[in-house]
Each structure stands twice: as C-alpha cells, then as structure tokens.
Amino acid sequence: MESSSAASGGSTRREATRQKLYEAAVTLIAEQGFSATTVDEIAERAGVAKGTVYYNFASKSVLFEELLRHGVGLLTASLRDAAEQTAGRGGSKVDALDAMIRAGLVFIDRYPAFTQLYVAELWRTNRAWQSTLMVVRQQAVAVVENVLREGVGNGEFSEEIDVPLTAAALVGMVLVAALDWKSFQPERSLDDVHAALSRLLQGRVSGCR
C-alpha cells in the first residue's frame, strides 16, 4: 500500500501531481515564507486546481511538512553516501568530512530553494511542524557527528573537540557559504567554492600551512 513505486519515484499519476505541488510550494515558500504563500498561488504555479491540492494533502501545513521530510530525506541520503564512499575507499575522516562538504554543496546547488526554506524555518519555535523539523535536523547533523566521533575514536581528531557543537558549526559553515554563493556570486563554480571551504576546514587559513 501507499508508496511502492519504483526507485526514481514518480510512476503513479497521483505521485506526479504531488511532485509538481512540492516543486511549486518549495520555491514560493522559499521566496515568501510559509504564511505569506497562499494555497491558490501554489496551485496556480503547479498548474492544477485548488481542489487538487486538498485532494492530495490534508492541509497547507501538512503539504509543507511532507515537503520538509521529503527534502531532508534526500539530503541525509546524499551525506551518508558521501561518508560511506570515502570509508569504502579507506580514506581518512578528514576526507570523509571533505566529501560531505562537497555533497552538501551539490545538494544546495541542485535544491537551493529547499535549503533556503529549511534555514529560514529551522530555529523558529511555536510552529506546527516544529517537531518534524527537530527530528529531521537531528538526522542530518547526526551523520556529521558520527564521522567526527569516529575520527576522535581512531585518534585522527583531537579528543578535546566538542562533537555536537563542531558538527553544527561545520554544517553552518557550508550552509551559509553556499547560500551566499547562490545569492551573491552564482557564476562561481562548485569546485571553486569547495576548495575555499576545504582550506578553511583543514586550517590552512590561519595557524599552520
């Protein structure tokens, strides 16, 4: 029941409509915020009737919550992938972090609107989907935390580092740098941005060479 549908995800008609609605909603909400975006707008942008929105989702905020889950699912999968691939190739943990930075950048490059929206909603309190966001945030940050912990375990990283805080800081570094990239110098290449962040991660900015 429910999902089934093969890997790439969009075979039933219903699924296709939902996808269109996600895409319409994500851009509009990223631009204007949740409350300022109307259901009529979302329907129009998706090219469907308003009734269809309510046939597919119980309410505006349910649509939004499912959108969040959907997007963060993609992100965590791609981070985990990056971490595991370097592990498989016997790379160090710094390599794993570096690969995750790249994966993060690739994700943001492909889904800038989602990222925007995620950042904007993450630290809000008193909102209906607050708990959804909590769970979803923890999933993503946990992937980074795990790599850090493993690095501390095998002696690659100092034992003094504060794992949760450092993970948050790393995520923030990538997030903000990438959003700035997309907003203010979109012509730059991903490699370029990746190189700059890589340097910062490896302390080649200050301290040591």
Next chain:
Amino acid sequence: MESSSAASGGSTRREATRQKLYEAAVTLIAEQGFSATTVDEIAERAGVAKGTVYYNFASKSVLFEELLRHGVGLLTASLRDAAEQTAGRGGSKVDALDAMIRAGLVFIDRYPAFTQLYVAELWRTNRAWQSTLMVVRQQAVAVVENVLREGVGNGEFSEEIDVPLTAAALVGMVLVAALDWKSFQPERSLDDVHAALSRLLQGRVSGCR
C-alpha cells in the same frame, strides 16, 4: 520644542514606546515569522493599543525594517569594536578573528531572538525589505572581510584564500553554532562554546596540532 531630551537617547515618551514595540516585535517575529505575526499581537505584548503602533510606525513592514537596521547596527558596532581592540593591543589577525567570534557569541547570547529572525529573513527574495537586508548584511560581513584582507596583506593568511567566501563561512559557522547552542544546549557557558569554535578556526580539529 519636541525632542530636546538628554544624550543617551531614550528619554522621550515616544522613544520608550518605540523601544517596547521593538522588543515585542522581535520576539514574536523570531518565533512565528513576519507574516504570521499580527500587529494586534505586537501591540498587546508591548502593552499598548494597536493605534499606537501606527502612530509610531507607518506600517507593519516599516516597523520591521527599522527593527532590522537597529539590530544590525548594534552587531556591526560590537564586531568593529572587537577587531579594533585587538589591533590596538598589537594582536595578530587570528586574534582579531577570535575576538570577533567572541563578540558574535556575546551578541547572540544577548539578542537571540534578533539573530534568529535575521537568519530566517536573510536569504528570502521578493520581500519589501530585501534591499534593507542587503545593505545591512554587507555592513556586518565587511567587517570580517576587512580583517581577512589585512591578514592576507601582512602575510599572516595564505594569499589563496577567498576573502568573501571565507568571511561568509566564518559568519555561518558562528551563527549556526550559536543558534544551536541557544536552542539545544542553553546551559553551556559562552566560554565553552567559544573554545570549541576557536579550535575549529585554528585548524586544531584536523590537519595540524
């Protein structure tokens, strides 16, 4: 006639009311977002009548814009201060960056709601106050960029670093780490958080000791 009022700037009745409105608006908007916050709520929280809001500000969004300018003014002043003080004491540029990280943390510690709101609105497009935000963002980031550029100039930092991007990444690191601190482990001390970020900045996490 009218203002006169002593130097420090908060003695007229009007000024006091505006201040109350800022404080009410900043928390509500941080929690709920701009559009989800009603003028009635702001007035109620500030303990004034709705009409008073419109007596003091032309509209809801003008109130918000002035709030933004006000807050970012405080932040840049405190960052600049931090940078200049270490310069005065002949400290290195890493010291200056470190001092700015601390200043950032102190600011966020004191005005968490403002920070929340700032992050949430910064990358939105198509909003009335978009241009205000641009200006205001540039002011803050420029302070960091200057220190980086000076560091490159005097050979302390590698010439290969990308100044605007690194500045953005540093700001992001502090911003996200601090918001996480306030949201998820508020009991930790500022020194603690500062130490963790300092370590990351100086590359003592990976790479070299």
Next chain:
DNA sequence: GTTTTTGCACTGACCAGTCAGTTCAAATAT
C-alpha cells in the same frame, strides 16, 4: 467503473490599516 482532477461558488475567521475621540503634562494666561 473507479480514481483523480477540475472549476467554481461559498463561508467564516482573521487581520492590516483607519479614524474619531480621549488623556494628560506642560505652556500660557489670569
């Protein structure tokens, strides 16, 4: 023939912004 979509009219809550009227402290007059 069942599922999904459409189109559209409707409701009721909510909300930004307005405005006629009130308050009160300081200025001026007596």
Next chain:
DNA sequence: ATATTTGAACTGACTGGTCAGTGCAAAAAC
C-alpha cells in the same frame, strides 16, 4: 496659585479585503 488651552501621544471599535478550507457536479484519465 489657579484656571485654561494646546497638542503630542495614545486608544480601540470599525472596515474592507484576503485567504484557508469546503462542497459538489461534471469531466478526464486509467
């Protein structure tokens, strides 16, 4: 001293518009 006036600051009921969500019959799609 006491009465009167002035005007900036404030009030809160009201208005006009917007929008989430509903209901449903007819049309497509499968």
